[in-house]
Amino acid sequence: MGRGRTAAIAGAAALAGSLFLLGGGESPQAAGAPARSPLPGDPLTGEEITRAEQIASATLRAHMTSGRVEFLYVERDDDKAAADRRRADAYIYDYGANRLIVRTVDLGSGRVVAERAGKGVQAPPSRGEEARAAELLLADRRHGRAVRAAYAGAAGRALRSPAELGLRALIFSPRPKDRTARECASHRCVRLLVRLPDGTWLNTTRTVVDLSAKKILTLEW
Amino acid sequence: MVTVRLPLLILSCAALVAGLTGAAHVPPAARASAAQAPSCGAPYRIERTLPGGAAWRLCWEMRTIEGLTLADVVYTPVGGAPISVLRSTALAQIHVPYDSGEPRFHDIGTLGENAVVLQEADCPGGERRERFVCVTVRPRGHAYLKPRPGEPNLSAQGSELVVYAAFEIGWYTYLVEWAFSDDGAITPRVGATGSLSGFTAAPEYGWPTKRGSTHVEQSHSHNVFWRLDFDVAGRGGDIVEQYDFTGSGTARRALGRKVLDKETAAVNRRTRWWRVADSETRNADGHRVSWEIGNSDSAEYRGPDDEAFTRADLYVSQYRDCERLATVNPAPDCAQSVDRYVNDERLTDPVVWVGVSYHHVARDEDADPMPTHWQGFRITPRDVTAENPR
């Protein structure tokens, strides 16, 4: 279920809206880009971010709609060899193949000029993935009950939606002894830090959300 | 006494230095202009002349993953010409292993998405850029003080340009700061504040906080890594040297210089330091201009076998655009951690990675809001000017 929702966000229809929303003041990237054409070392503008996502996603639309492939975010390309050009790296995750894809978009020519892809390598979780990890956690009987109880204790009322939680996800890479999370060596797994309305954070450090398998794992230590 | 030779940068002629390095030769004119043209515009350009007359110029960017990133850093000594120092610098990781062995965090996720909106009071006397970055100037105490017989003391108060942002990563708030001093020094540092995690442990792995001895707050390390792509005196020609002083237990201490011409993982020693010099540019005294890196304040955390990136304190790697973070590097077809970037490759364009550890043993005073604990290192000019730049 989580996958379906995110697919809609990453889909063409919602694409522009979600990004403009961020560019409008929520995200530090391109927060208030000046009304001039950017110099080579300026951060990407909101318009460039949107365009880079569209260009990088063009050949992946069907997979994105099905939820197999997910767009994560765009970062300004900082390759010294192309320092005079406006280029953007689009981070994309292929959940079907558990593969990270980084597509470099030349914003001048409007083309993908490079692609790197690989398994077992992870880029930081996106906002969408944080939300999905929270949904998976809440959907889990034991963990969901614990989070709801902690929320009710802190807020004085029941949790209505995951959006009421402060979320921060970090990539979880298993160490050799993490037997219960061994699959995270090839899956996309995150640790989800959850902030309650009273400013405290839940102790979720033993909990790992396997976004690839849509499973909650508990570390043994 | 009044006559002071103005620090003047002299771009050495090609003949003088030809053959000293394998790096491609860049004509002095091109190098000078490299320091002239900033690659960014307002509000991402920072240009500030400090009260004493020295100036700094740089670009900032809030990157999705690395957060606050500074680029094209150029220093202008009092009365001197602009000289470039860094092409880019950013945090490369904050590794936080707890003393019982678990948990172990790699705190750089999407730092740029976690920047704290700074209020006016969070940027005293300064200017906030796009709500997340503070640019301010603050005093740094005596630049020098020398009594003179029959005359007032020869003294001056120094100041520094400071650029910082704050990031909320779970319990911790990290202040990520670079200070650019009027004497040409750069101090990158990270302050950890916010809250303790509240993770408890057996008594041998922590310190009792709160009332009594039932809550043992777990000790942990903050292992902060910085990535520094130097561009001393223009693009190209950077060489890295390591200095040691032999003679422990003896009266004499001899200077030992080692050119790091291949990728290197180096550990700290009490008197060891490094410098990044330009192979061609010399100051008015005929000495190579350079910036020195000291890293003596680290707790030098050394982790288990699967954390080989903790086994050295300073790494020098050949520039590769995909090598951005010291661990969990988010790039396919690329090594995953800084220890793997070092493969004996010949250095023609060195990137320096500095790791500084702080071992945090909680105390009662760390109760909410936790007082900031700082860690960082110093980058100081060595022979950039021919005299004290004042």
Ligand SMILES: [Cu+2]
């Ligand atoms: Cu700490």
